[in-house]
Amino acid sequence: MIEVDGSFGEGGGQILRSSVAFSALTGKPVRISKIRAGRTNPGLMPQHLKALEAALQLCNGEATGLEAGSMEVCFTPGDIMGGRLDVDVGTAGSVTLVLQCILPIALHADGRVELELSGGTDVNWSPSADYFHHAFKPLMERMGCEVEFDVLERGFYPRGGGRISVRVRPWKNRRLLDLMEPGELLGVDVYSVASDQLRERDVAGRQVKGFLKMVSPHHDVSGIHREYVGSQSVGSSFTAVAVCENSVKGVCTLGERGIKAEDVGGKAADTLLSELANPGPLDVHMVDQIMPYIALAGGRIRSSALSGHARANLEVARIFGYPLRFEEGAIFNDVHH
Known part of the structure; x- marks a missing residue:
């Protein structure tokens, strides 16, 4: 053992x-x-x-x-089997963090896997549903993964009650991911979501305004998505994805009581501008999330530093015998499993 x-x-x-x-x-x-x-x-x-x-x-x-x-x-x-699985994470427990554990397993099932997870879709200390959909999922698809993802209901803290649907096909055609340079910035897409109770105060729109004020002078914001949703708890989230020639960089922030909506968008803008100033191809959180897939399929990612989560993934991959390593400012796996 x-x-x-x-x-x-x-x-x-x-x-x-x-x-x-x-x-x-x-x-x-x-x-x-x-x-x-x-x-x-x-x-x-x-x-x-x-x-x-x-x-x-x-x-x-x-x-x-x-x-x-x-x-x-x-x-x-x-044995990993295909089929349907319903997971109630409970209240506002993060559905995307649960996905980090079970998605690699589902990709290795003997048939299609259908997952429905309920809990928090946009909560603290975890990727937002929009980050997963518009930043993480495209990288998985580049590696040959076939994953469909839909948000059925939004779940904010503290009650949660959100639901996502994920359909996964067996990962048959693995492709390594070679990301050493982000390439040219093609545009920035934003996804501003707020519960219906915040519509009159135009929270989703104001989050966008706070973001544009800081980012528009420097970069083209090509896609703006505002949405008001039914939810068991009052809340909002803001996700921005910088689409680059070779990669994506994403950030997400949450609305909080006592914090102006404009400042929620402004915080995301500040973080994204810092990420874009970093020469690495991925944002700091994406590095640790994609590492297990690099361990499984091979590839290399430039990264100037490793987060605590990334170091944990590197250590666990090593313990299980995967030749994942970090040296000279990059994460490598030269051997395909």
Whole structure:
């Protein structure tokens, strides 16, 4: 059984998600200890439990330690099967973080997998649904993945209640991802979403105005998407995607009580301008999200520095025997699995 120290690096949930995914893909049982030891509330949280339970269903596996607050989990995978799976992450638990765990597994099923996840679609400390759809998914498609994605309902903090639908076909035609330069900036697309309760205050429109004020003098904002949605909680989100010749860079921010809508868009603008000034081809969060796929299919990505999540993914890939490495300002995998 492979042993993974969950306190590695920042000691967060990324080590758990990646370890379970690689366990299912390699067929190697894993014991993850000291889970989330680096957090103020260590151990398994409800959204981690839901991700593990979904992974177990996808790969017909067995596990011990599946309870809230557990600091150790033993995960034994079985065969990955196609079919339909409904995952209720609960309240505003992040559906995109659960996807980070189960999507690589679903891509290796023996047939089509249909997923419906309910919970938070636009919540703190996780990629927004629009970031997944318009920034992450295009990179997956370049690597040969066939994934369909729809937001059925939006879920904001604290009640959540959002729903996404994801359809995944077996990943048969793997293509390496070679991203060393972003290339020319072709345009910027923005996705501003707010709950219906915020329509009269034009929150979605004001978020766009705050973004354009900072970005328009420097770059062409080619696509502006404003949307008001029904939601169980009042909330808003703003996602911007810079489409480059060779890659994409995305950022997402959330509306908060007491923060002007214009400042929500302005914060996204400030972050995106910083990312565009960085010569690397991907934003800092995309690097860690795409790394498991580089481990599986091969490729290289230029990156001046690694986030805590990226370091966790690099370590877990190494433990499971994938030749992923970081040297001379780039992440490499020369061997295809």
